[in-house]
Amino acid sequence: MIAFFLIFLPLLTGLLTFFIKEEKLIKGFAFMSVLATLAVSVLGLTLFKAEENLQFTAQWMQPLGSSFSLKLDGMGQLLCLLTAISYPLVFLGSWNSTYKKPNNFFALMLLAQAGLMGVFLAMDALLFYFFWELALIPMYFLCSQWGGERRIQVTFKFFICTFVGSVLMLIGILYLQSKTPDHSFSLRAFYNLELTTKTQSWLFWLFFLAFAIKMPVFPFHTWQPDTYEQAPTATTMILSGVMVKMGLLGLLRWLLPVLPIASYVWGDVVMSLSIIGIIYASLIAIRQDDIKRLVAYSSIAHIGLMCAAIFAENKSGMQGVLLQMFNHGINIIGLWIIVEIIERRFGTRKISELGGLAQKAPAMAIFFVIIALANIALPLTNAFAGEFLMFNGLLNAKSNYYLWFTVFAGLGIILAAVYTLNMIRKVFYGEVNTITAAATDLKLNEKLALGIIVVLIFWIGVYPQAILDVTDNFSQTLTDRVDISHLFRKK
Amino acid sequence: MNALIISAILGVVMMFSSILLKQKNAVRSVAVSGIILLLLANILEMSGTVFFKVNTRGMIVFDQFALLFNSIIFLATLLYLLLSAKDMEKVGVNYAEYFALIFFILCGITLVSSFKSLLILFLGIEIISIPLYILTGSDKRNLKSNEASLKYFLLGSFSTGLMLMGIALYYGARGTFSTVIDPLITVTANPLLISGMSLLLFSMAFKVSAAPFHFWTPDVYDGAPTVFTSFMATIIKAAVFIGFIRLFDDAFEQVQSTWRIWIAVMTAVTLFIGNITAVFQQSVKRMLAYSSIAQAGFMLLSLYSMNTEAKEGLLIYAAAYCFATIGIFAVLAKMNDYTFDGFNGLSKREPLIAATLTILLLSLAGIPLTAGFLAKFYMLKATIATPNSLWLVIFAVLMAAVSVYYYFRVIQAIYFKEESTSSPTIEFSPFFKGAMLILAGLVILLGLFPDILVNWLYF
Known part of the structure; x- marks a missing residue:
């Protein structure tokens, strides 16, 4: 029921x-x-x-x-x-x-x-x-x-x-x-x-x-x-x-x-597409001036990593993907909430027009930095556990090119740090300008929503097992089902 | 048998009603009660109560398929009259005659859905066509209506000629007009039979406006008064389709390998031309004309695959397509401006009409939860069960995706565009709104539970 x-x-x-x-x-x-x-x-x-x-x-x-x-x-x-x-x-x-x-x-x-x-x-x-x-x-x-x-x-x-x-x-x-x-x-x-x-x-x-x-x-x-x-x-x-x-x-x-069988056969192609997507989207994200578009491209990169890890076809990868699906959902909603607040208060989403928000709205800055760091998978945040498992999965993939996939996917993480930190620097630090001068801090409902998100980020970051336990059975069955090695043995 | 005789009588009654009844409302009420009577009589026959016992010497057989189809058609006509009967007043002065012609057409449809002899098919098609020529030209002072009527008449007569020729050749090949073939006899594909078959194929394709015999459709549909275009594009088209599928299922089943590839090509071309051309239309009426060609393409899939699912599917398709298109035409007939912009901002003025119209459009586009999706689903399912037809299925769904473009243009106009202030407001009566609500309800009900329709076939 x-x-x-x-x-x-x-x-x-x-x-x-x-x-x-x-x-x-x-x-x-x-x-x-x-x-x-x-x-x-x-x-x-x-x-x-x-x-x-x-x-x-x-x-x-x-x-x-x-x-x-x-x-x-x-x-x-x-x-x-x-x-x-x-x-x-x-x-x-x-x-x-x-x-x-x-x-x-x-x-x-x-x-x-x-x-x-x-x-x-x-x-x-x-x-x-x-x-x-x-x-x-x-x-x-x-x-x-x-x-x-x-x-x-x-x-x-x-x-x-x-x-x-x-x-x-x-x-x-x-x-x-x-x-x-x-x-x-x-x-x-x-x-x-x-x-x-x-x-x-x-x-x-x-x-x-x-x-x-x-x-x-x-x-x-x-x-x-x-x-x-x-x-x-x-x-x-x-x-x-x-x-x-x-x-x-x-x-x-x-x-x-x-x-x-087809998933195994075409796995390399799909993983290559995903990895290309990670690099491509991250590079574009670096050049974005609109915060919404930046987050959108960063989302493509994150999804690309999950897609690649799925086709690694092992349990560690699967568990990582499932955990990361949850984390990504929570984190990106947190980012959007702050983007929306910025847009509503200042009428702009352009990074170049903003600056110095940390002085005017310290609570917002703290929340944003935590969520952004979770987005780039810093240890102790939820995404770290997920990405760690996914990379572990990629390294154990049956593909012949697993090392290349892992290396380029790892490059994506570095690029993610580049665009995220760059955005934080430009939006929250630097000089206060005419647009941001009248900034006010978060309202109660916003604090509440962001607070819950931050609690979730740390809770899962410290204790990912809570989520992994839920999906453990599922991942195991799935891995067994996609395992086609018995077909080779027959021949 | 009930429907055949009652519809003919009702036709005559309506002719005289113009003399006896002065009030247009009274005429309309007679017509609506007539169609309800027809529907009830037909449903009674489905459960075994036959009022008239006539020996047709096996030339007409009212099986469950034919009767169920007739019920769908009568229900669609009832809804059509409820929505559009009032708008017929605007067409011309001979108000009662229009209803008489419609009842005669229904008489022809009962013949087409139940024939077992090519003569009856011919009779049925002619009884449908001749009143239709008149209805097309009924707006006498409008040059476009006259042009459409003449064009339709000339081309229609030509295709009738082809059909007669085909029937003659069929008779030459088989020595009988009957379409019933003893399963023990093997029909060989001799040239006489094949040429007869192809002529019949061409003439039927003309009537359902399948490419490359569709050229009359946009002009005739555009020229005819909108209320009658609605009738032509839905009920008539569905009826001829039933005739089409019966003909090829009965008479030419054994030479299926010959015509299947023809139908496949015809389907693909019809889908392509209908959908692609509809994208470029600026007038909603012409868009609907091309959309009717596109939908005919989908219905042709049932002819192509010709299995149980295809026949069940055609019934659902006929219902889904008729209900949706009748509703859209009924709203269109009330519009001052037939372009897409004419629908701008409808949701602000008439939220209920806008919502029901959207459901009908979603159904035509084949979005789940609506009858239109299940109709298309049945067609695809039937086709995929046919060997070597994956290409056709993929082509068909891609074309269905194209169709989303032009149906959603109307939805965009209704909901997301601002209306121009100059346009005069259109009145929708509560009665009209109620009828639209029923249509939308039927479309969703059928989309969730197709069984309620299909189960009638089997008991």
């Missing part, structure tokens, strides 16, 4: 929110809703973690071979928790923003949450596809309605790109379904398929394109910086903090275990 509530709570409250008129009431109601979802998600991790509570199956589209089956496995628990934590943080952090037609805004945000939960929980390919698209539709309206000046074209590009990817994935799903003995869309049926290397190869690209566009991995990333820049910041937080995880989850649940 936990799984069911995680989807239907935001869905129901989202639909109700459309009809509320008063702004304060809307915000309060939406906030209560996300808190309730968070409570349900935490219950799923603690009190009700017995198998039968985490599953939900109902009849749906029986003649087509589909069913409404949801399940919280390790990855599902983690990502649902991330989604559930993100929303209160986002609402809290952007509490002071005002929107035209707030009922529609918060309703669509909640519907997007329902869609995201669905993607993370679906154990049936058709259901997965349903939620995959449904998470996108509210995002389309959110970005197009409340975004910046160029929002309509930019969001449209984003929508078309992801739509192309997802329809190609639909073909892949349909083909796999036609190959299952009982014509079923269930994940288990997909796992039991034995396909030839050739079939797996072209199927791999159908699926990979969809996920690569979503993550995004170089060279499919072109929609991302524009969309992050133009979208309203609360939406950007969800897009970058939670939604990109849809692509990574797709790889881990729907691609690697279903098509293990």
Whole structure:
């Protein structure tokens, strides 16, 4: 039942929110809703973690071979928790923003949450596809309605790109379904398929394109910086903090275990693309003057590292990726909250126009520096544990070029330090100018949101085992499933 | 049988209603109750109650497929009349006649959906076409309407000629007009049969506006009064499709290897031309004309794969496409400005109409949760089960992605663009809003539970 509530709570409250008129009431109601979802998600991790509570199956589209089956496995628990934590943080952090037609805004945000939960929980390919698209539709309206000046074209590009990817994935799903003995869309049926290397190869690209566009991995990333820049910041937080995880989850649940041979065969190509993406995005980030675009490019670099570590195909890498998915979500939301505060107070996001904020707003500077250091994976912060495991995974990858991959990925870390520290220096230190002279420090709600994030950063940084325990089982099964060495032994 | 006879009688009743009833409201009420009667009679026949027993000597067979299809068509027509009947007043003075013609067309549709003899097919197609020529030209003082009517008539007669020729050749090859073939007999692909088949293929392709026989479509759809364009683009098109699939399923099943590749090429070309040209349209009406070509391309996939899923899928497709397009045309008919800009800022003036219109557009674009997605899904599923057709599936989904472009242009205009202050406001009656809400509800219901429709086929 936990799984069911995680989807239907935001869905129901989202639909109700459309009809509320008063702004304060809307915000309060939406906030209560996300808190309730968070409570349900935490219950799923603690009190009700017995198998039968985490599953939900109902009849749906029986003649087509589909069913409404949801399940919280390790990855599902983690990502649902991330989604559930993100929303209160986002609402809290952007509490002071005002929107035209707030009922529609918060309703669509909640519907997007329902869609995201669905993607993370679906154990049936058709259901997965349903939620995959449904998470996108509210995002389309959110970005197009409340975004910046160029929002309509930019969001449209984003929508078309992801739509192309997802329809190609639909073909892949349909083909796999036609190959299952009982014509079923269930994940288990997909796992039991034995396909030839050739079939797996072209199927791999159908699926990979969809996920690569979503993550995004170089060279499919072109929609991302524009969309992050133009979208309203609360939406950007969800897009970058939670939604990109849809692509990574797709790889881990729907691609690697279903098509293990092709994943091994094409692993080098994907890892090369990811590594190119890391270097490329980091170099561009160094040259950015707009903070939002800088964070957007840094996100591409981080996702690239996770994608590469997934294709290392060993347990350490997997655990690192899962941990880092969570960390990246928390950290980037923290960054966006501060970016939004800066934008709202000063009306600019240009690094060159800002300066000296540390004197005027010391609390903001402290929070920002901590989160930024977490973003570049300093020891004691959460990202350090994740990246450490991922690099360990990369070094043990079965690929012949593992050393090169590790070295270049490591270069990405150094570049990340360059652009992040450079931004901190220019924005928070240096001379106070006319724009920043009237700066005021953080408000209570902002302090609260950022405080929670910082606590999470240190807690996971010191004790990552808490998260790793949740996903341990999942990573182990996954690693066993993608291991194709028994095929070689047979020959 | 119920529907066939009642629709013919209703046609005559409507003709006389113009003399007997002075009030336009009364005429409209008669027509709406007529279509409800027709729908009920047809549903009764599905459960076994037949009012009229006529021996057709096997030339017409009302099987579950035909009856279910008729029900969908009658339901779509009912919704069409609820939404658009009032707007027909604007077209011309012969208000009651329009309804009479529509009922005659429905009579033709019942023939086309249930024929077992090519003669009946021919009769059905002609009964559909001739009233349609009149409806196209019904706006007598408008030059474009006249042009459209003439163009449609000339080209339509030409394709009828082709069809007759094809039927004659078929008779020459088989010695009968019947499409029922004893499974024990093997039909050889002799030149007479193949040339007959190709002529029939061409003429049917013309009627469903599949490329390269689509050239009449944009001009005729654009020229005809918008209320009738809606009827032509949805109900008629779906009906001819059912005839198309029945013809090739029954009569030419055994020579499938010959025509399958033709249909594949035709599908690809139709999808390409329909979608790519729709992208460049500035008028929503012309965009919908091309979108109807594009959607026909998708429906052709059912003909190509011709398995159980394809036939079930065609029913869902017909319903999904009809419901969505009827709603969009109904709103369009009320607009002063047919360009995309005409829709600017609709969401501020009419939030409910905007929301329902968006659901219908999403359905046409094939977004999950709507009937349009499942319709496309069935088509793709049917096609992927056919050997060596992956290229066609990939091509089709890429074209579906192109279609998102032009459907979403309307959504963008509705929600994200500011309206120009000069445009006069348009009134939507509460009744109209209610009907739109029903349409949107049906589209979502069908998108979530296709079983409620498909299960009718099997009991």
